[in-house]
């Protein structure tokens with residue numbers, strides 16, 4: 001839905017920007033008919049005015065900390081998106097807010113009364129630096145001679161193959177797991193395949209926009225050549241175009257609410273939220289198995305009905321055992337809080353119990369992230385009270401959206417601390433099982449067998465993590481990039 005009023009405002013400011021230079025150019029033309037001194041004075045005057053106006057424009061642009069692209073060769077000026085603000089001017093839906101409401105909305109709208117759409121789900125990641133597409137709009141970057149950049153797999157093999165060393169970290173595996181959990185709270189870049197298989201027969205590189213980033217695997221690849229695989233699936237993401245908002249250069253959309261608000265547990269829109277709520281006692285729907293509480297099941301990943309997937313607020317809840325465990329853990333935590341609140345407040349409605357519990361859980365996630373996770377990841381100097389809180393007073397003019405750079409680059413760096421294996425540890429603190437992380441991707445049902453849930457949690461708690469280093473875990477690397485069916489680890493046997 002396009003907001004006409006906002007669109008008009010944008011058009012006005014857009015034209016003003018565009019016309020300032022143009023009008024001055026034109027205005028100088030009639031002056032050519034005058035005598036030379038007048039001409040020189042006028043030209044100097046014009047240059048001064050233009051310089052002044054340009055500095056005003058520059059100041060205006062610089063002042064906006066989120067310039068999207070100064071280099072774009074934008075063909076359709078109506079769709080110009082040089083700055084992050086353009087989405088909000090051109091395409092943002094109108095939302096109505098009830099500011100007397102104490103609770104966060106499910107999609108993150110209404111957090112900021114002046115800009116109620118900021119940080120809400122299905123709005124763009126903001127850019128901190130310019131976009132650099134080879135055509136200024138959407139085409140992948142090329143090397144300086146205009147040729148495609150080398151294959152990412154080729155580089156990976158050259159830089160990392162056989163360089164992985166298992167260096168234990170002093171932090172346990174929960175550090176990694178917390179990171180992924182928070183990543184899924186603030187960032188969900190939806191892929192744009194339209195059901196297309198970007199690596200048909202594992203060999204053909206795709207050519208459509210969605211598939212153009214498919215990774216070419218050299219024929220002498222040390223791993224894939226054994227399986228005659230020369231194409232690695234890698235899909236480009238959805239942009240504002242998928243949401244009827246044709247901005248240029250490409251502007252990518254975050255499906256999650258950008259705030260740390262537990263949206264990966266509860267959902268980032270009212271529809272998902274309502275599918276997950278029991279509407280009794282403020283709780284989330286759960287299933288009891290062997291006296292243990294788990295997330296509801298959404299579907300099955302094969303014809304085997306024992307191989308179910310979990311339903312949660314985020315589509316990636318089943319990606320690996322650790323994240324599936326966290327989704328179950330937070331479902332239990334929410335329901336526990338709701339249960340306790342109900343005992344203390346017997347007259348509270350389901351809605352009140354749900355929202356208060358959700359508020360509590362969201363605050364806990366923020367608290368752990370800022371007091372325990374970030375000091376380890378960023379170091380104490382960057383997370384001292386005076387740095388993190390001292391000068392950082394709430395500023396309603398800052399767009400709080402997740403940035404493209406954070407989601408696509410910075411926060412993914414922590415993929416390098418993903419361990420190869422998880423340990424299952426029983427109540428006597430004996431390791432009873434060790435599993436490869438990659439053997440259980442999109443197969444979370446292992447959690448529900450026997451005491452596996454408790455044992456994996458104990459394992460994450462008591463097993464050293466992988467030290468951050470300039471390489472990735474070999475098992476994880478191959479699995480994350482290919483999603484090959486079957487037992488990935490066997491490739492390395």
Ligand code: HEM
Nearest residue numbers: 176177179180183187188189320407411412414415418480
């Ligand atoms: C076993 C653990 C993990 C697995 C299997 C995993 C796997 C993946 C995969 C497959 C993607 C999508 C890649 C793409 O197509 O672009 C992804 C994205 C991402 N991962 Fe991980 N990851 C794990 C842990 C982590 C951790 C520990 C962090 C950070 C602390 C993290 C941060 C991210 C972020 C920020 C994204 C982009 C999310 C988006 O916007 O869609 N991941 N991860």
Ligand SMILES: [Ca+2]
Nearest residue numbers: 185257259263
């Ligand atoms: Ca969120």
